[in-house]
Amino acid sequence: xxxxxxxxxxxxxxxxxxxxxxxxxxxxxxxxxxxxxxxxxxxxxxxxxxxxxxxxxxxxxxxxxxxxxxxxxxxxxxxxxxxxxxxxxxxxxxxxxxxxxxxxxxxxxxx
Amino acid sequence: xxxxxxxxxxxxxxxxxxxxxxxxxxxxxxxxxxxxxxxxxxxxxxxxxxxxxxxxxxxxxxxxxxxxxxxxxxxxxxxxxxxxxxxxxxxxxxxxxxxxxxxxxxxxxxxxxxx
Numbered sequence: 001x002x003x004x005x006x007x008x009x010x011x012x013x014x015x016x017x018x019x020x021x022x023x024x025x026x027x028x029x030x031x032x033x034x035x036x037x038x039x040x041x042x043x044x045x046x047x048x049x050x051x052x053x054x055x056x057x058x059x060x061x062x063x064x065x066x067x068x069x070x071x072x073x074x075x076x077x078x079x080x081x082x083x084x085x086x087x088x089x090x091x092x093x094x095x096x097x098x099x100x101x102x103x104x105x106x107x108x109x110x111x
Numbered sequence: 112x113x114x115x116x117x118x119x120x121x122x123x124x125x126x127x128x129x130x131x132x133x134x135x136x137x138x139x140x141x142x143x144x145x146x147x148x149x150x151x152x153x154x155x156x157x158x159x160x161x162x163x164x165x166x167x168x169x170x171x172x173x174x175x176x177x178x179x180x181x182x183x184x185x186x187x188x189x190x191x192x193x194x195x196x197x198x199x200x201x202x203x204x205x206x207x208x209x210x211x212x213x214x215x216x217x218x219x220x221x222x223x224x225x226x
Contacts, residue, residue, distance in 0.1 A: 006153075033214060042202060042217040043154065088153050092213060097142070098167070099215065101153035 002027055004091045006102030014110050019076040021105035023089035030094045032065055032072045037104070038085040046074075081109055113137065115218035117203050123224045124193055132188045132221045136205030144215060145178055145188050146202045154202055160186060193225045 035043040049065035090099040146154035204215035
């Protein structure tokens with residue numbers, strides 16, 4: 001069936017280091033959304049990418065959508081403790097209201 | 112404005128009992144989704160409503176699970192004859208029309224524990 005694979009499952013970084021998570025879909029997506037879930041919280045919408053090759057920035061966060069609209073990435077520059085949480089991608093297929101969710105990447109700041 | 116609310120936030124029930132989980136979406140949001148989320152996993156789709164119409168229930172695990180949204184606003188997810196494997200976080204999300212159509216606004220969830 002349709003899948004969105006997300007890697008890595010965990011990433012441990014020192015505060016100030018960069019963080020990246022990647023999503024790959026088995027089929028072409030019409031759009032992809034990114035969510036952040038803090039520990040004990042619920043997923044919160046960050047951004048939606050629609051166009052092939054699109055790049056969007058939110059302060060230290062950079063989101064990319066691949067040319068083939070099958071992959072996406074989220075890059076955080078100079079992580080801070082407030083970035084801790086699990087980042088999910090969720091892809092939508094053409095003419096389908098369902099989101100196909102990745103398993104998430106948990107960002108852990110080393111003490 | 113008010114976000115999505117869910118009640119109860121926590122529910123402990125004995126195996127074999129029925130439970131009803133409520134979702135109150137953001138006012139004006141026409142789409143409503145139910146998900147189940149296991150610890151360390153992404154949300155797992157259960158069912159979807161557009162206004163009061165249940166458009167897709169393909170994610171409901173079996174016929175003990177049902178959902179309704181009779182007036183196109185509040186929704187109830189009902190689990191009959193609960194089993195221990197039903198223990199999970201159940202999340203509701205609503206979605207607007209327009210530019211942000213399809214974006215999910217989640218509620219805080221209901222943590223269900225079946226003993």
